[in-house]
Amino acid sequence: MNFGLGSVFCSFFVVSYFINKYVLSVLKFTYPTLFQGWQTFIGALLLLVSGKLGWVEISSIPRAAALAWLPGSALFVGNIYAGSRALSRLPIPFFFTLHNASEVISFLILKVTQRERMSWMKIFSVNMLLASAINLPIHDPQFDPGGYVWALIHIFCVGAYRVFQKKTSHLSDLEQQYINYVFSVLLLTFAAHPTGDLFGALDFPFLMSYQFHSGCCASALLGFFLLLATVKLRSALPLEHCGVWVFLAKVLTTGLSPLVFQIEVNPETLCCILCSLGGEALLVYSEKA
16 A cells, blocks of 8 residues: 555656656746746645545634744745746756755754754765755756756755744645645736746747647646645655655656756766765665664
8 A cells, every 4th residue: 555655656756847847948938937826726726626525634724823824835935936947947857956955954944943963864964965966066067057046045945844844833734735825826926927927928939839738737737646645645654754755756757857858967967966865865764763
């Protein structure tokens, strides 16, 4: 049962990232307020319908709890917006190498605010993740400063969100995500005009193409199914075991991405990718130990 659930999670994870990368990089739809706004709108709609039909459990959310969660929703918007920008410019293995450095942000926040004691193994793994992220742009043969700046913002938002989620809310994962979706739709809708995405998308060459519409629909549906698979995985397995499946999903996505997308890698950047995966594996092991 756990193997089947983990396999479903990995499948949705891999295909979801590939579809998003296809729309963002191959079709070059680099309008994240619209792309992420569409995804979060469909996610909120499907969560609402699923809750009404009794397929998922979403309780009535108290206003005070929703307001207390808004800082987390703001970090979530920063995460998906900057993540889209970064993923559109960087290869998937590079994106994951940088994304993994969000553990460093979480580590530093907890160290400063909570003074949590960390094992030597966790400290070593976090340093591996940090070293990989620092050295990657130095040796990247196709260095894109914009991609790395957006990745840096994404890293901070993911790391801070992880800590906020751990320390703040008593809401369920689905309730948190429902608030995130609604807040994202509202904020991204209002931001579409000031950022120029609304008018820029009107000149998008693939706007009426089958590839664009099918890719956007698939990305929204897969994002929702990935959310359900993630929540189911967390409810069925201990947190440290969930980390193993997330790690395996990243390894599969990283390993398969060169077969789908063109990636230029040299020995130095390959070492960064492998070092990051090794650091994440050690981090997962340290959580189990």
